[in-house]
Amino acid sequence: MPKVIIAPSVLASDLGNLNCECKRMMDDGADWLHMDIMDGHFVPNIVMGAPILSSVKKAVPDIFMDCHMMVTEPGRWVKDIAEAGGASYTFHLEATDEPMDVVRLIRATGMKASVAINPGTPASEISDELGNEVDMILVMTVWPGAGGQKFMKECMPKVAELRARFPHVNIEVDGGVAPKTIHYCAEAGANVIVAGTAVFAAESPRDVIAFLRNQCTAAQERILAEREQLIYDPNADVVEDDDEFEKRREEAMEGRRSGATTPVGSKPRAYLKHLDRRRSSATSGKSGKFGADLGMTLKA
Numbered sequence: 001m002p003k004v005i006i007a008p009s010v011l012a013s014d015l016g017n018l019n020c021e022c023k024r025m026m027d028d029g030a031d032w033l034h035m036d037i038m039d040g041h042f043v044p045n046i047v048m049g050a051p052i053l054s055s056v057k058k059a060v061p062d063i064f065m066d067c068h069m070m071v072t073e074p075g076r077w078v079k080d081i082a083e084a085g086g087a088s089y090t091f092h093l094e095a096t097d098e099p100m101d102v103v104r105l106i107r108a109t110g111m112k113a114s115v116a117i118n119p120g121t122p123a124s125e126i127s128d129e130l131g132n133e134v135d136m137i138l139v140m141t142v143w144p145g146a147g148g149q150k151f152m153k154e155c156m157p158k159v160a161e162l163r164a165r166f167p168h169v170n171i172e173v174d175g176g177v178a179p180k181t182i183h184y185c186a187e188a189g190a191n192v193i194v195a196g197t198a199v200f201a202a203e204s205p206r207d208v209i210a211f212l213r214n215q216c217t218a219a220q221e222r223i224l225a226e227r228e229q230l231i232y233d234p235n236a237d238v239v240e241d242d243d244e245f246e247k248r249r250e251e252a253m254e255g256r257r258s259g260a261t262t263p264v265g266s267k268p269r270a271y272l273k274h275l276d277r278r279r280s281s282a283t284s285g286k287s288g289k290f291g292a293d294l295g296m297t298l299k300a
């Protein structure tokens, strides 16, 4: 699974001392800083734009600015944000009919490309083409526009669904994420954690950042252990017939799509045992087809 990343949202910082606030968070263990850019149209609020990011980048050159663009014209700001030092550019799916065009624009600047969905947008709106192309999918866990809102637990099935469909892609959550709510995100498979109020208002941001990271790492270990158990079941029967083999693979993947940690029964075990046998007679030693689907490398 992708690495755990903690990204404090500067929306909750002392914005008059933004450079110092960003440095403080990095010293306290933050991987990225989450920068909320709002245009007053996509959301009824205005915060900051490229000139502010540029000033932060000059003062804190090592910063990774994760730019969340809550704007109605996502293509319009790509160049400015890239020139200001943005490292990742997240646009909202709700703001465009041509998401692949926006991704191409972002990629052309060298920034990482990411797409966000609002609480009301189903995960199925992220096409396979888009999900496999982006570096990250942001599942909003509040309605965008303001910090300090209540975490929406009901968005978690979307995180699990996207994690199952895109095992290698970063899945970010943003809004109301705190020590009390992190376990929902971690168990669903989120690996990029945005937290504003919970980190900036804490007595010890360092402890909160460490806690969020530990919760996600522990959940990832549990999820991987469950998958290992499924894959290396010694009691699995062996499937020799190739058509049967494909049929079982499809069924296994259907099971996996229903949730990131849902066991899929004995069929994938049989499939994988068959795959292991095929692999041991081949020479590649690389990740098998099913292993690639799961985001894992099968042992030879």
Ligand SMILES: O=C(CO)[C@H](O)[C@H](O)COP(=O)(O)O
Binding pocket: 009, 011, 012, 034, 036, 068, 142, 143, 144, 145, 146, 147, 148, 149, 174, 175, 176, 177, 194, 195, 196, 197, 198
């Ligand atoms: O995108 C956002 C709001 O649109 C913020 O990043 C988000 O709400 C984080 O703040 P908090 O952790 O305080 O909820």
